[in-house]
Amino acid sequence: MAHPPPRPAPGPPDPRRGIPPVDVVLAHPAVADDVARLGRARALPLAQEVLRQARGGHLSPTQVVDDLAARLRARTVPGCTRPVLNATGVVVHTNLGRAPLGEAATAALLDAAGYADVELDLVTGRRGPRGAAVQDALLQAVPEAGAALVVNNGAAALLLAMTALAAGREVVVSRGELVEIGDGFRLTELVESSGARLHEVGTTNRTHRADYERALAGRAAPGSAGASPAPAPADGPDVAALLKVHPGNYRVTGFTSDVPVAELAEVSRGAGLPLVVDTGSGLLAPDPALPDEPDARSALRDGADLVVASADKLLGGPQAGLVLGDADLVERLRRHPVARALRVDKLTLAALGATLRDPGSVPVTVARRAPAAGLRARADALEGVLARHGLAATVVPHDGRVGGGGAPGVPLPGWAVALPEDLAGPLRLGDPAVLARVHDGRCLLDPRCVPPAQDGLLLAAVLAAAARVGLGGEGGSPAAGGHPAG
Known part of the structure; x- marks a missing residue:
């Protein structure tokens, strides 16, 4: 009499089982105020997108609330200006409202x-x-x-x-x-x-x-x-x-x-x-x-x-x-x-x-004094995660500028991630909007003016833009408040 094959040893539990329902996420204290500010009708699609990323394995269940909180903060009520991640390397950017407040x-x-x-x-x-x-x-x-x-x-x-x-x-x-x-x-x-x-x-x-x-x-x-x-x-x-x-x-x-x-x-x-x-x-x-x-x-x-x-x-x-x-x-x-x-x-x-x-903590001062070594580390981390998602990226030297009519011609040595030029438009129209520098046929992302806590948000925006134009993998994200390599 044939015996049934032995059952495989049970593997570790699927972490996706810990993904909370959408109503629980929207009611979390960390996002409740922003949900009320925007209204449930505008917050719901953002929550559903975050949960989709988590179910696809691009986001851990413990990161769901933080990621949603970052996305909600980046949205505005109808008729207001939209927040933009400034990845141009221009610190006082007149078209982006000049100085960001601390x-x-x-x-x-x-x-x-x-x-x-x-x-x-x-x-x-x-x-x-x-x-x-x-x-x-x-x-x-x-x-x-x-x-x-x-x-x-x-x-x-x-x-x-x-x-x-x-x-x-x-x-x-x-x-x-x-x-x-x-x-x-x-x-x-x-x-x-x-x-x-x-x-x-x-x-x-x-x-x-x-x-x-x-x-x-x-x-x-x-x-x-x-x-x-x-x-x-x-x-x-x-x-x-x-x-x-x-x-x-x-x-x-x-x-x-x-x-x-x-x-x-x-x-x-x-x-x-x-x-x-x-x-x-x-x-x-x-x-x-x-x-x-x-x-x-x-x-x-x-x-x-x-x-x-x-x-x-x-x-x-x-x-x-x-x-x-x-x-x-x-x-x-x-x-x-x-x-x-x-x-x-x-x-x-x-x-x-x-x-x-x-x-000393004013963002303009912090950004223009950012050490090149730190900018290189952030650019390397961003490039590494993008490469794992199948998106061609290269870290290149890039000089930032003071901007706003200040210190003309004075370079701010740093680094940028070079991506295909076709990504510049989708990045501007994404959520959050990202303004990159387009130069010599490349889309350059300079982290100088992006707060380090928003590196994860920048990565998610790049992946989402790449997915929309068919240049890379699915739009995923690590913790929105952390570093891409974290």
């Missing part, structure tokens, strides 16, 4: 979303100065300034300065500094819209101290730069201020010269005129890594009466414009009627204050 600034936004002490002194119960805490933080960061003022962007700061100090009169500026900023806006048109008239000196590539002195020859006797200027004599130029602008989005090299702030300050003081310096990028103090980038502290030490700059570039804060300098001049700007139209809201003040209190 955790402290984001938390401050939530705290200020309700009622907040924007113009209230909680000690006395009376009205207090608007944004006093932010002004104090700015003066601590730039002790050379006698006062500070915050308006809604860098261009507004310059516009207000020109309106309050020089409307109906002349402003002396070098021809080499008549820059065009984003979207076709030109400094010449901005200044002239204030009612001031530009008095151009020098040439495109070379301007000397004597050019400014000739422009001021025959003025009335000098007075105090902080006081209201005396009217110009009938036979002299009607100059109200000197202006120096940092051409942050380009460089002129070769046979060039300009007048440093310290030397220009001597000219302005001799004429009793205020010197306004537009540093542009919002760097508050010198940075050895950016030796040619002007900063507010140095400009004020060198004799500038007012410094204007953007807060959402190298400072890494929300969109805002900064005015720092002589207390009397800042007060004149603050009391001007135009200042009311340019003032910032409570959310901007909250985010800016938090950014100033913890500058």
Whole structure:
């Protein structure tokens, strides 16, 4: 009598048996708030996709909730802007909203979303100065300034300065500094819209101290730069201020010269005129890594009466414009009627204050200082997982950039993962959206501006995009909050 073959020894239990039902996942405390924010109808397909990945073996059951949480956070309610993973290597990316806010600034936004002490002194119960805490933080960061003022962007700061100090009169500026900023806006048109008239000196590539002195020859006797200027004599130029602008989005090299702030300050003081310096990028103090980038502290030490700059570039804060300098001049700007139209809201003040209190953790600073070795390790890990999924990828050297009109031409050495160019479009349209750099027929993913905690999310987006165009395996993901090799 034949005996039945022996039964095979039981293997380890299938881990997929631990995959929770979709209703249990959606009710988990880690995702419940985001499900409520988006609505169940929009959250359900995301949960079903995560569970499909888990059932296919691309995701462990213990990673389901974390992966769903990351996907939910990357989604927005209808009509709002969509979050984007910035894989271009450009730190201050104007088309992506410039500076990403840090955790402290984001938390401050939530705290200020309700009622907040924007113009209230909680000690006395009376009205207090608007944004006093932010002004104090700015003066601590730039002790050379006698006062500070915050308006809604860098261009507004310059516009207000020109309106309050020089409307109906002349402003002396070098021809080499008549820059065009984003979207076709030109400094010449901005200044002239204030009612001031530009008095151009020098040439495109070379301007000397004597050019400014000739422009001021025959003025009335000098007075105090902080006081209201005396009217110009009938036979002299009607100059109200000197202006120096940092051409942050380009460089002129070769046979060039300009007048440093310290030397220009001597000219302005001799004429009793205020010197306004537009540093542009919002760097508050010198940075050895950016030796040619002007900063507010140095400009004020060198004799500038007012410094204007953007807060959402190298400072890494929300969109805002900064005015720092002589207390009397800042007060004149603050009391001007135009200042009311340019003032910032409570959310901007909250985010800016938090950014100033913890500058070392600001994402812009962290990204531009990221060591190349760490970027190489992250790129290698991403390339390794993509290769295991059958997607051709190569790690290549890649220089990032500061961007946003800051430190033009200064490379930020790093690494990127090179993929087929055809992936760039699907990545932009994926969930989450990923913006890569397309160069020389390749789609380059630079991890510099992607928080390490989102490396898993980036990997999942690449796999999903590759699957949609038939370039690789199924769109899988490790833990969305971890490293690809984890």
